[in-house]
Amino acid sequence: MTDLRNSTQKLSYLQAIVEAHREEMRRDERVILMGEDIAVYGAQSLFDEFDESRLRNCPLSELGFTGVGVGAALTGLRPIVDLTISSFLYLASDQLINQAAKLRFMTGGQLKVPLVVRCSTFYNNRTAAQHADRPYPLAMNTPGLKIIAPSCAADAKGLLKAAVRDDDPVLFFEDITLWGKKEEVPADEDFTVPIGKADVKRTGSDVTIVAFAGTVPPAMAAADMLAREGVEAEVVDLRTLVPMDKDTILASVAKTGRLVVVDNSHRVGSVASEVAAVVSEEGFDSLRRPIQRVTAPAIHVPYNPKLEKQLFPTKETIVTAVKRIF
């Protein structure tokens, strides 16, 4: 057998997710995958290897099967529930918010809920307003959930594996604009990315750009554009939304004195709002200029692709926001 310790394999973001499933299902027989048409969402190759009792193709019952996942998590399994599309989170929300997030607390710590819920943000894909939501903020206001939103294949694999090994409910937002992006991913089956740790994707001294999931590529591209004009941007990839890595954000802002936060969710009460609030409260003295948010406006996602594209942050809108504070 070849030594996998330091080797990598080139995987897309979605393939990395499937590899995380495969490795965790091999490692721990309590891990199961549940969801609607799971083969369509990347799991087809798992059927070659694992018993169907651990690969549950569910009826169209998002609330029901999410709760089934919670019940299974309470009683000895470590389920991964694939809700497929984030807009379906609303159907499942009662079991996620009222049960998964609260049962440990409400029983005075008697129970554990080792559950992972996957859902994809399906925007910029001409799916119109009922399939394209990015409901991170809705979930963030629920204590008891951990929320991850990786921006690259390696983080997707490492964070998902960490989520499966975590004893608390973890909500995993996967970004379909990244699904096809390939990169070298560690093949070590014990490779994980810690929940709650941001990643400085690029260092710089003039401005901090905080981004996550699908906003990281335009943030990196914006940093390249700015560099050509002599502005060195530091790009912080949150990777975990809850619990957020405040230390990394505050350390970066302490260095740069300027903050632009990029977020694909709607502006009001957004992830960007939370980052801005944290830095206003705890890093105000470092700020040389006002914090800028680059978000989707509070307008629903239109079907027309020309209109839809204009909703979301781009490298150009990020550069414009940076220039506003110079």
Next chain:
Amino acid sequence: MSFDRAQALECYSRMLRIRRFEEAIIAHHPVGHLSIGQEGAIVGACMALRNDDYVTGTHRSHGHPIGKGADLLPLMAEIFGKRTGICKGLGGSMHLTDTSLGLICESAIVGGGFPLATGAGLSIQVRKTDQVSLCFFGDGATNEGTFHESLNMAAVWKLPVIYFCENNGYAVTTSVAKSHGQPDIARRADGYGMPGVAVDGQDVEAVHAATQAAVERARAGGGPTLIEARTYRFDEHSNRLAIPIKYREQDEITHWRGSRDPIALYRAVLDARGLAAEATDIEAAVLKLAEAAVRFAKDSPEPEMQDAIDSMFAMPIHFPAHAGIA
């Protein structure tokens, strides 16, 4: 098949423990939704279960742990919101969850327990044990979407789940007749391809026999059963809710209280079997136990905020530092 002597006395004791526990609540700490009148249904069902079988319950939660044989002291302390409570005073009257006896959730979201009990059934099937999962719910809950989603999944996967309806005739003030297109709840099982059984909920041995048959079927891999126990709530929906309308006739209440009390009916059975002296001893002992539970609850300390903090996460990350606790 009727109970043997030991079972009969244990059954009587558990029904009385529910009754005296709740009478003590009325006298000393009047909060919550009482199960008085429904003891036969609850205890008859629980007596068919092993300690390692799973149970989910409802906002009318007191009877379920007592029916399963739980210690009354931590339950009463929980009613009083004390630190020695079964949920450290964090759950309260609607959530008396003693996980040491297989209870995994007392859901105050009506219908919230269906998916959880179904998930416990899935877990049993994947782990290949011979446990079962029993889901208590009321008549009102059968109009929730989770009822449909869960029963369908349990039937299609042949899960070892017993769906046990405590049909007390009313969802707060709304009668079954006014809210169910098919008021014969047991018949709803036909729509899911599982057996549906109606039983007199005031006859504890009849309830036990029906549940025992469903449990045996589930343990043998035969799949789920829906049981409808026809019972009656002697008191109002909740001690804390003023009911401004008349929704049931006084004659009806008088009839059930006077002629259909499951405890009085079973005491007559015990007398006829020559167990009168033993029954009288149990009555005295249970009264003392309820008084001891109240004393324990009153003498117990209040929980601290630290207990709430400690109950949030099994694996805390940046917590409670990031939780906004002053």
